[in-house]
Amino acid sequence: MTATRRRPEPGEELPVGTRQSRFSRILVLVGLGALVLYSIAPVWWLVVSATKDQRDLLYTNGLWFGDFNLFQNIEQVLEYNDGIYLRWLLNSLLYATVGGLVGTLIALAAGYSISRFQFPGRGLLLGAVIGSFLIPYAMLTMPLYLLFSRIGLVDSVWAVLIPSFISPFSVYLAKVYTDGAVPEEIIEAARIDGAGELRIFFQIVVRLMSTGGATVFLLSFVQNWNQFFLPLTMLRGEDKWSLNLGLYFWNSKRVEAGVDLTALVLTGALLSVIPLVIFMVAMQRYWRTGVTLGALK
Amino acid sequence: MSITATRAEPTGAAATRRGPGRDLRRTSRWHTLRALKGAAFAAPFIVGFLFVFVVPVGYAVYESLFSERSSGLGIGGQERVFVGFDNFTRGLQDGAFWASVGRVLVFACFQIPLMLSLALGMALLLDQLATRTAHRFRLAFLVPYMIPGIVAALMWMYLYSPRLGPLTGVLELVGVDADFYASEMLWVSMGNLLTWHGVGYNMLIIYGALRAVPREVFDAARVDGAGELRIAWSIKVPFVRGALVLTGMLAIIGMLQIFNEPLLFRQVAPETVTKSYTPIMLIYYQAFDSNDYGYAAALSVILALIVGAISFLFYRFTNRAPS
Numbered sequence: 001m002t003a004t005r006r007r008p009e010p011g012e013e014l015p016v017g018t019r020q021s022r023f024s025r026i027l028v029l030v031g032l033g034a035l036v037l038y039s040i041a042p043v044w045w046l047v048v049s050a051t052k053d054q055r056d057l058l059y060t061n062g063l064w065f066g067d068f069n070l071f072q073n074i075e076q077v078l079e080y081n082d083g084i085y086l087r088w089l090l091n092s093l094l095y096a097t098v099g100g101l102v103g104t105l106i107a108l109a110a111g112y113s114i115s116r117f118q119f120p121g122r123g124l125l126l127g128a129v130i131g132s133f134l135i136p137y138a139m140l141t142m143p144l145y146l147l148f149s150r151i152g153l154v155d156s157v158w159a160v161l162i163p164s165f166i167s168p169f170s171v172y173l174a175k176v177y178t179d180g181a182v183p184e185e186i187i188e189a190a191r192i193d194g195a196g197e198l199r200i201f202f203q204i205v206v207r208l209m210s211t212g213g214a215t216v217f218l219l220s221f222v223q224n225w226n227q228f229f230l231p232l233t234m235l236r237g238e239d240k241w242s243l244n245l246g247l248y249f250w251n252s253k254r255v256e257a258g259v260d261l262t263a264l265v266l267t268g269a270l271l272s273v274i275p276l277v278i279f280m281v282a283m284q285r286y287w288r289t290g291v292t293l294g295a296l297k
Numbered sequence: 298m299s300i301t302a303t304r305a306e307p308t309g310a311a312a313t314r315r316g317p318g319r320d321l322r323r324t325s326r327w328h329t330l331r332a333l334k335g336a337a338f339a340a341p342f343i344v345g346f347l348f349v350f351v352v353p354v355g356y357a358v359y360e361s362l363f364s365e366r367s368s369g370l371g372i373g374g375q376e377r378v379f380v381g382f383d384n385f386t387r388g389l390q391d392g393a394f395w396a397s398v399g400r401v402l403v404f405a406c407f408q409i410p411l412m413l414s415l416a417l418g419m420a421l422l423l424d425q426l427a428t429r430t431a432h433r434f435r436l437a438f439l440v441p442y443m444i445p446g447i448v449a450a451l452m453w454m455y456l457y458s459p460r461l462g463p464l465t466g467v468l469e470l471v472g473v474d475a476d477f478y479a480s481e482m483l484w485v486s487m488g489n490l491l492t493w494h495g496v497g498y499n500m501l502i503i504y505g506a507l508r509a510v511p512r513e514v515f516d517a518a519r520v521d522g523a524g525e526l527r528i529a530w531s532i533k534v535p536f537v538r539g540a541l542v543l544t545g546m547l548a549i550i551g552m553l554q555i556f557n558e559p560l561l562f563r564q565v566a567p568e569t570v571t572k573s574y575t576p577i578m579l580i581y582y583q584a585f586d587s588n589d590y591g592y593a594a595a596l597s598v599i600l601a602l603i604v605g606a607i608s609f610l611f612y613r614f615t616n617r618a619p620s
């Protein structure tokens with residue numbers, strides 16, 4: 001990525017000099033169509049299945065609707081086991097939102113510090129941040145479980161929240177964004193005007209970093225929403241579970257106890273995906289830049 | 298105070314940069330004070346990092362030197378004893394552990410090249426389209442990536458199900474009798490699931506790298522009479538080699554730590570997906586099923602070293618190859 005990067009105008013037609021035959025254009029479209037089908041068809045199946053009752057799931061074509069039972073299914077999901085599903089939904093939101101917000105603030109401060117200040121150990125800190133990308137998560141989660149059980153944090157929301165506050169990847173992204181988005185002149189000027197360092201950070205840096213901060217928040221929100229190993233290890237009581245853990249449990253119960261919870265699992269899975277997909281489609285500009293930037297830097 | 302210049306403006310903001318803004322009249326004490334204030338911004342992260350990363354890693358290494366032994370006749374319960382490197386010798390000789398590492402690596406050799414080829418194909422096809430159309434297709438390709446891994450695995454488990462899923466029936470129509478849960482098919486089933494879920498993310502990175510290449514390069518080749526296929530293979534692919542190396546490395550690191558998908562498949566095929574199917578599953582069950590934390594910790598240290606070594610080798614190997 002260099003300054004020579006050219007942003008094509010929206011709606012721009014094919015590059016000059018492209019001499020694509022009709023045949024190759026069709027070939028490109030067929031290829032793309034097949035790939036879209038591969039990406040979307042399984043989701044379509046999930047949507048269709050969530051509208052079916054237990055009997056239709058077994059006896060009707062999986063790719064088309066049977067009797068429309070979506071609302072009964074949703075009702076069943078929300079009422080099953082005294083509405084535990086809603087509880088899991090709220091827990092997932094709590095882990096993703098609080099973990100994401102606190103994690104982003106900590107990461108922005110650390111990224112700003114690494115990017116703009118020369119203090120002893122700065123290089124070591126940056127090295128530790130990047131090196132930690134290679135540590136297998138099981139190597140962290142298990143000892144963390146033992147430590148948390150000593151101080152009585154296991155099976156509490158903190159056991160999931162505290163680790164999600166600390167994300168080396170977010171710090172790295174925040175550093176890269178600070179490098180690019182916070183001009184040193186503005187900070188110098190504020191210092192000369194007598195602003196304290198804290199005030200400079202909260203009133204100038206955080207505002208200049210709104211795009212970068214949004215990206216960091218989104219990526220950590222999604223990561224916290226998706227995590228499975230950490231809650232699986234730390235949480236025992238089902239009232240603290242996240243949606244992922246709950247759906248996993250419903251599914252294992254479906255297979256083990258012989259109780260048919262299939263419609264429950266499928267509808268629950270679809271419901272858990274919809275808010276996240278809407279959120280990500282709406283915010284795609286932010287996480288897209290984050291993914292490519294984090295990978296290519 | 299020196300500012301390391303970065304190569305790109307991530308937000309597109311045209312931030313101007315200047316050299317070291319040092320004012321010589323300021324005393325060095327003032328500078329130290331400012332540096333300390335600056336370091337204070339990193340303090341919350343440093344404290345948390347120590348607590349959540351450094352201490353656990355240290356604790357894992359410490360724990361790996363101990364073992365739980367039944368005392369006497371097994372009446373007195375378990376007792377923790379210092380065993381030195383015994384857990385490591387045991388781990389290095391543990392056939393089940395190395396089998397799990399080998400299993401995952403062999404799987405990686407098939408699944409990762411396939412997934413990356415598919416992602417590269419997607420990116421190259423997108424690159425043939427007008428920007429606005431390309432963005433619509435890109436969003437469709439990213440839909441699987443937006444679905445949490447656990448939900449994706451659940452969904453495919455049902456799609457594969459002979460009773461509920463449409464796949465077995467569709468394949469029967471063309472005369473293929475497929476049992477996706479059978480032990481020899483399980484890696485194919487899991488590979489397809491991982492590819493479906495991961496291809497969008499890799500496409501995004503590769504496509505990003507492709508769009509960063511100045512278009513003039515391709516235009517010049519076209520003027521010289523190169524066909525689109527030739528341009529794709531001889532110019533575009535070499536340009537995104539860096540992105541391919543990186544996505545490959547991330548995929549290998551992820552694959553060595555695969556856990557969620559096999560754990561879910563264990564629900565339908567417990568005979569095939571044993572407790573030692575993948576390294577992390579083995580470690581997980583050693584810790585929480587057999588309560589052998591010391592051994593689990595030793596295995597996790599060995600796994601960390603394997604991950605580090607393979608990443609290093611992969612990086613050296615791919616960076617040395619002629620482009």
